[in-house]
Amino acid sequence: MNITETNPVTIVTFLIYILGVFVLAGISHRFLRTGGFMGEYFLGGRGLRSWSLAFAFAATATSGGSFIGYPALIYTYGWVLAFWIASYMIYPLCAMGVLGKRLNQVARKTGAITIPDVLRDRFESPALGLFTTSTILLFTTCNLVAQFKAGAIIVEETFNLPESWGYSVGLVIFATVVIIYTAYGGFRAVVWTDVLQGVVMGIGVIILLPVIVNQVGGFGMLVQRLQERPPQVVTSLPGENNDLAYLLNPDVELEGVVYRAGPSSLVAPRVEVASVAGMDRPVLEVLLPPAETVPTRAVQIIDLIESDSRLSSLVSLKLAYENDGSGQLQPQALMRFIHPEAYLFGPGRRSDGLPFHPLGLAVSYFLMWAITAMGQPGMMVRLIAFRDSRTLKRAIIIVTFYFSLIYIPLVFIFTAGSLLLPYIPAESADKAMVLLAARVVGSMGFGYAILAAVFVAAPFAAVMSTVDSFLLMISSSIVRDIYQRTMNPNVREKTIRWASYVTTTVVGILVTVMASRTIDFLQYIVVFTSSGFACTFLAPTFLGIYWKGMTKEGAISSAAGGLGVILLFFLPTLWDAGRVNLMGFHPVLWGLIASFGLGIIVSRLTGPAPREIIDRYFHES
Template sequence: MSFLSTTNVSLSTLFAESSTNAALVSFLIYTAAVFVIAALSNRLLKSKSFLSEYFLGSRGLGVWAFALTFAATSSSGGSFTGFPSKIYSHGWILALWIGSYMVVPICTMGLIGKRLNQVARRSGSITVPDVVRDRFHSPILGLMAVSLIVFFMSFNLVAQFKAGSLILQTLLDGVSIFESTADGLAQAVAGIPYISESESPEYLLCLLVFGVAVILYTTYGGFHAVVWTDVMQGIVMVIGVIIMLPLAISQSGGLENTTKLMAKMTPPRISDPDKGGITLTLAEPAPETMRIESGTWITDTPIDDNKTPLLFRVTVENEIAKGETTVNEVKVLQLTTLDDIERILARRESEKFLDDVSVSNIDLKSYAYGEEGSQQGTYVVGPGPSPGSDSGFLPLSLAISFFFMWAISGTGQPANMVRLMAFRDTKTLQRSICTVAIYYTLIYFPLVVIFCCARVLLPGMEGDSDRIMPAMAVYLTEHIGMGWLAGLLVAAPFAAVMSTVDSFLLLISSAWVRDVYQRNINPEASEKTIKMLSYLATFVVGTAAMVVAINPPQFLQDIIVYVGSGLAASFLATIVYGLYWRRVNAAGAMGAMLGGFSVHLAMYVTGYFVNGSFFKPYQLFDFDPIIIGLFVSFISGFVVTKMTAPPPEELVHKYFYTTKADA
């Protein structure tokens, strides 16, 4: 008797059978290209000032290099992992959620780009804490900026490592050499505390491969390696999305058909993480220990029965011990839309099903908004379904919040500010604004369409929605007989994560080496010492993040939202005041930074006690913490400045009197 049907294969197995070689070759070629760029970039470090070149590219970026490195850094693992997951889970409302991202380059580049570049050149600043310290002539303020950057970026770096590893795991799942290597790694780390507790040996192997590759090329090549790999990765991302768009539309039957089907959809019923689920009972005792893998389908009604079957998908891996027949509290989700159920059963032979099993003790819960049978159409109109909020995913107040979240908070990101310190001249800035806006449009609007189509093509993935992007790439290419193309499409999200990780690595390492060591501990350090410490810091920071990512947090996109909004609340008011307000002083800048950070953090901590999760913040007046944090930051900076003495006249003269070179 076969409990797990031998004729049924998963998407990853299909991919492995037809395009294993292509996937491996694509990955190896891509990785080799990254290392070649890093090697070429390293040669530039030998002929120019090391610090300026390693962390800022000697401020010489042209239009395409500047625009694509800016765009690729912003288009992170959140854009190609967390964002598709949100679209899949909540539907068309995500177009409104992300719509303001088209104006990010206008806000970020237009609002602070030219002035920030001028101030950085006048002061000789290489990092964002450099700018803050020199503009306000305050070492304490500089160290405060370092602390906030390290605090927030450490969170984000772990999330990006997780995203890169999940993408690579989906690409290589089912490849024989990958599976055997993962098994060997599992045996090697068995019994080692913490490491052996990883999600799976496959995930651990992918984390090591991804982590080692990105750490080495960033450490060796510095800023130019990051910029030119960003250019390559930016091109890969947009090509991948453009290819996926027509494939998704055609295979889902067109946008009109997709929208009609989504209008009939109701959210799945889901297991409570702490208790409940379903009980599975086998027809006969298991002849050996049997794994019930995540993603396995279970139906409790024969296919030839006239009744609509109950259809469940396992969300957490389980085991049935040898000789046993029953396993309790299996975590699953249950499809509630008839069309989705019929679609999965119609392709039973290409899916993974658990056969000869009965289901009992069904203890699942409905979504708080979008409950089965009462709110059809919730995937095509606002506020979108939500498992935990009875006001839906994106009520009007949060829609307004996220407009500011993406458009305004992008201006307050230190990773973006570093790019603004590196462009060549004003013409480069002006042309790049248009270039990045067009680039974002080519990325984000198609992603909304593609992953709304994914709801029709791949139902039931809410339990593992962070992997919907690579799973969709595999599905689309397999169904046109071009499995080899999946390697290119999966390279798009992989490229997005790499381009973000390398930027964050440099940002954190520059904070330690430049802003802590050279500016405060040893100002007379030789270039050889700085060079060695820069390599060491980049390597150590990356390795530490990789180690933490062995057992990562589950909330990928929530972490990215927390970090983005927190950095904006901490830095935006300080930078804007410093660039444009002559009267602002160090005390005012410190008040703005601490005020925004404290209120933002307090709303997230309150959310932990009120909503049961740190990543479900308390929403004062129903607004996201980014709105409240920015408001408090600007107000506190203004009030403290007015209550304290004005800055020295020579400091104002240095940064507010235009010279011909700055024009």
């Protein structure tokens, strides 16, 4: 089975899919000629029906994080990810059911077409409108950079582009496709392609599940095969082609592997078993001669260990995936062996020895997915775009079934995938989905090569469907919330039309430039931006539509306070330090407490809210 290149049949099928996306954009562009441009371009005329609402919502929620970042975490940490993602069991009901109907009604009362629009009108506060718009610009741009990275990886790996320039070219190709169809087609193109992409994602996962699991011997063998895997650690260092997988031999007790700088007199690398203070088990110590005089290649360590019977009785070495061992080694902190049980139980184990999913984070992530989803403006805007209550009701049921078919099967697929494609270092684990689909499935025969295109299209679709709606959200923020509502209310429709096209394109190009630097673990950026959005938008929106006592001052304090906590708690990450996990909880929990708390306290102090606002939004008219 050749898994170093993608089958050409897969590439051709994938290109046909991209063509289909362009055709949809072209058709939807024709709708822009009917009705008001602004409402049509940014909201699709508030006419979404059940299936389009369901898939528009699901496809936006199912981002590159779900199809690239989440699989990478499963690949790295195993079954604990089923617990990590568990609140998706209730996600559609929370994210669509709590705010959906009421938010849609409030938006209709003022003709709002963006979420800052809703908040500005509900609280009669242009300041709140501008503040929330700025927040959208900040966090959406961060998220888009991560999504563009995911898109670039998919193109790079699918088209077998060389590592030296493949990412850059992949990025340009991805950006061109998504910017053109989003700018040209607007909201309706985004929704239609979301439906297409949602179907592709669903089919991709449903078919990929039995194909991959059968490769490891079926469902019955999956856990057993994982249990039989030797303890291992993939050492990955800055630079290319130096990633080594160390596999611990049976009955050997070693804590991990450490690369240390040896004395200046050392002229060749040396491997020793050494004790470390505070550790019960010894470590394998790789002493490196000074790099400036005698650089050590990864492949030398393999030769060294294989030629020494004492060392080879302890560990066996493999080159990590797509790695020829020619790269240079450098001193590196201790990386611990990951034992197979860590892959099957919580809390999951990181190579630095820390637990992946301790109790505080377990509670936080259950809150994170289902509750913070309610506060994502990219999804809230779908909730002001549907046609009637029946549409919402049906869409919740559809999305519930849809997510069930995606998120748990992905855990099966990527725990099995870690057996089929072993030794991808954590820093490159974001490639696991594409490599598994394009290379492993694509190499199984002609029919599978076509299927592989569907599997590659699934994450590509996930990324595109998120990027297109986020691009549109940024351009609507600039054109509608800043330009039309703040600077020039009497702007002509023709000007708006061109401003929308140009803004969407310019934002897309800017994000492409920002994404040209590669980033590790896409999922962490997705989590940061989701937290920021939720802590800014959820409390003012929720309290604004359900609590008569919420005042303008309360809403501004709530949005600013939640945002402030998130930025403050994530601030240390700018210096490569860990974020502040107060008491072990994720910052999103504290951000939401601050946001809701400030909203209620400040509203109590500044209330009551004006009578005419309460009449307009809470009383029968």
